[in-house]
Amino acid sequence: MAPKSCALCRNAKAILRRPKTGQQICKDCFFRVFETEVHNTITEARLFKQGDSVAIGASGGKDSTVLAYVMKTLNERYQYGLNLFLLSIDEGITGYRDDSLETVKRNQQQYDMPLKILSYHELYGWTMDRVVSTIGKKNNCTFCGVFRRQALDRGAATLGVDHIVTGHNADDIAETVLMNIMRGDIARLGRCTAICTQGEDTIRRSKPFKYAYEKEIVMYAYFKKLDYFSTECIYSPDAYRGHARAFLKDLEAARPSAIIDIIHSGEAFEVKDEVRATQKAQQTCIRCGYMSSNDLCKACSLLEGLERGMSTAAITDKGRRKLEAQGPAPDNLRTIPYFHPPNSTITNDSPEQPQVND
Numbered sequence: 001m002a003p004k005s006c007a008l009c010r011n012a013k014a015i016l017r018r019p020k021t022g023q024q025i026c027k028d029c030f031f032r033v034f035e036t037e038v039h040n041t042i043t044e045a046r047l048f049k050q051g052d053s054v055a056i057g058a059s060g061g062k063d064s065t066v067l068a069y070v071m072k073t074l075n076e077r078y079q080y081g082l083n084l085f086l087l088s089i090d091e092g093i094t095g096y097r098d099d100s101l102e103t104v105k106r107n108q109q110q111y112d113m114p115l116k117i118l119s120y121h122e123l124y125g126w127t128m129d130r131v132v133s134t135i136g137k138k139n140n141c142t143f144c145g146v147f148r149r150q151a152l153d154r155g156a157a158t159l160g161v162d163h164i165v166t167g168h169n170a171d172d173i174a175e176t177v178l179m180n181i182m183r184g185d186i187a188r189l190g191r192c193t194a195i196c197t198q199g200e201d202t203i204r205r206s207k208p209f210k211y212a213y214e215k216e217i218v219m220y221a222y223f224k225k226l227d228y229f230s231t232e233c234i235y236s237p238d239a240y241r242g243h244a245r246a247f248l249k250d251l252e253a254a255r256p257s258a259i260i261d262i263i264h265s266g267e268a269f270e271v272k273d274e275v276r277a278t279q280k281a282q283q284t285c286i287r288c289g290y291m292s293s294n295d296l297c298k299a300c301s302l303l304e305g306l307e308r309g310m311s312t313a314a315i316t317d318k319g320r321r322k323l324e325a326q327g328p329a330p331d332n333l334r335t336i337p338y339f340h341p342p343n344s345t346i347t348n349d350s351p352e353q354p355q356v357n358d
């Protein structure tokens with residue numbers, strides 16, 4: 001049987017089946033549709049304006065490596081006028097992050113972008129290796145996730161950038177929608193599909209791969225022969241997310257559009273005013289100045305628990321009561337350096353959203 005021709009250009013031989021649509025297409029058409037869809041996501045959401053400085057959260061993994069490559073390509077092709085940086089967080093995980101950071105350092109050379117690496121050790125005085133050796137493999141991802149979020153903002157503030165982009169893809173977002181439904185976490189459900197988020201005074205953060213399928217990102221990296229690191233973290237990832245992931249993969253196998261459909265369903269949820277009214281207002285942490293909905297931000301609470309030998313203090317009510325029974329924090333407690341966020345005037349509700357050229 002003669003090889004099929006590409007369903008898009010009708011010219012070249014089809015060599016792959018596009019996971020998102022099932023179309024049989026050639027390599028060049030795949031690159032073009034993948035890049036164009038990301039460009040459309042960026043322009044429709046008006047993510048950037050000319051002259052913005054943007055940090056790409058880079059872990060050395062497939063998502064962020066493809067993101068760095070595609071951001072560079074689109075910035076040049078469509079003249080976005082962005083100053084691009086790579087920003088990596090070193091959690092201090094021997095045999096995992098140290099190796100993946102070597103990949104990011106090569107990406108820095110390959111893509112000719114400045115790179116900033118900020119470590120948990122530098123910021124919090126703890127590596128994840130030490131956290132896990134102290135608390136075990138339960139709750140380690142809670143510490144890691146909270147620490148990473150704040151580290152990214154602090155690294156971006158050091159670089160003086162306006163915006164952070166992360167490699168979260170459509171599968172990640174659909175999984176998060178499912179997890180929030182299963183947990184009944186209405187507050188997070190209301191915001192987890194937002195392409196761009198910004199707190200009171202933090203840096204804008206967005207997900208240009210919001211509609212890009214994980215399988216297509218892997219395919220893109222493979223056919224472009226991109227240099228990325230594919231090993232999983234040695235500390236067991238979130239088990240609950242693993243269940244959501246397995247469920248989503250089953251749904252995708254039965255109907256590939258399930259991923260996008262779940263995201264669209266998430267976007268359509270509206271949080272009732274009564275529920276919204278119960279959500280806590282944002283303030284700044286009295287200890288480190290970072291955005292928080294309590295007196296102390298989550299990172300300061302978790303760090304205090306570690307430093308005072310009560311790692312569950314910021315995780316369970318029982319842990320918190322135990323810490324409170326010990327009295328106030330000692331004066332010499334290790335704390336996170338004070339955060340001075342860059343001034344920003346853009347909010348999610350701004351009528352004048354920044355824009356790049358179509």
Ligand code: SF4
Pocket residue numbers: 091128140141142144145233234235236237238
């Ligand atoms: Fe951190 Fe957990 Fe991710 Fe490992 S799996 S990098 S410990 S959040």
Ligand code: ZN
Pocket residue numbers: 285286287288289290296297298299300301336
């Ligand atoms: Zn704090």
